[in-house]
Amino acid sequence: MARLVVPQDLRLRLVAAFVVVIALSQLQSLTLAATVLGVLVLFALAGGLEAGLARRLWHVEGLVALLVVTLPFTEEGTPVFSFGPLAASAQGLIHAGLLACKITAAALALMVLLGALEPARLGAALHxxxxPEKLVRLLVICVRYLAILRAEARRGHEAMRARGFRARSNRHTWRSYGYLIAMLLVRALERAQRVEDAMLCRGFNGRLPHADLKRPCARDWLGFALLTGLAVATLVGDRA
Known part of the structure; x- marks a missing residue:
């Protein structure tokens, strides 16, 4: 079922993901948004969402939880319960639930459709x-080297801890983190210069080589039509 609904052609998958996220962002019914979220959760479980992608979803849910906790106390409406001088409104609770469902559903849809794509394949699909070539090149290189910079930051932090550093809320801690960030920026600049020199030595002329993509087959078009059709139908049903 997952292979039938999700297009294998990356171009159609990107466009379908864009349409799905736009449709989800325009939902106004909490019941419909919760239903769509439940369907996406079942679809993700049936398709076997990777553990790494599931951990990324938990990062999104942390921000969603903060939104759900604070929004009911900032929106006017019928009071439901109070916490000291603050009162949570029914309208705020409904609005928070709607936003939580839409954000979670959009993040889950993106992870199901695009989460497992490699940067090179994503760049080829965008191309x-x-x-524009400059945007594609910027995306591919940034995604490729963010992992390297993250590993360097981890090694720097481990070196600080090996020398007795313990994070506290004082001037020494902030100065140490400032030195770490400055070191990362300097090393990133040096690495960027070396990468540019290496690319020029290999004949780089301002355009990254991209593999030719095959034409979408009938199954790809069927999956694309199903995804976009369901997204549009959901939006129309929300407005009805």
Missing amino acids: GLRV
């Missing part, structure tokens, strides 16, 4: 959709 196939006629996205």
Whole structure:
């Protein structure tokens, strides 16, 4: 079922993901948004969402939880309960639930459709959709080297801890983190210069080589039509 609904052609998958997220962002009914979220959760479980992608979803849920906790106390309406001088409104609770469902559903849809894509394949799909070459190159290189910079930051932090550093809320801690960030920026600049020199030595002329993508097959178009059709139908049903 997952192979039938999700297009294998990356260009169609990108466009379908864009349509799905736009449709989810326009929902106004809490019941419909919760229903869509439940369907996406079942679809993700049936398709076997990878553990790494599931951990990324928990990061999103942390921000959603903060939104759910604070929004009911900041929106006017019928009081439901109070916490000291603050009162949570029914309208705020409904609005918070709606936003939580829409954000979670959009993040889950993106992870199901695009979460497992490699940067090079994603860049080739964007290039196939006629996205400007500079934006494609910026995306591919940033995604490729963010992991390297993250590993360098981890090694620097471990070196600080090996020398007895313990994070506290004082001037020494903030100065140490400032030195760490400055070191990362300097090393990132040096690495960028070395990468540019290496690319020029290999004949780089301002355009990254992208593999030619095959034409979408009938199954791809069927999956694309199903995804976009369901997204549009959901939006129309929300407005009805």
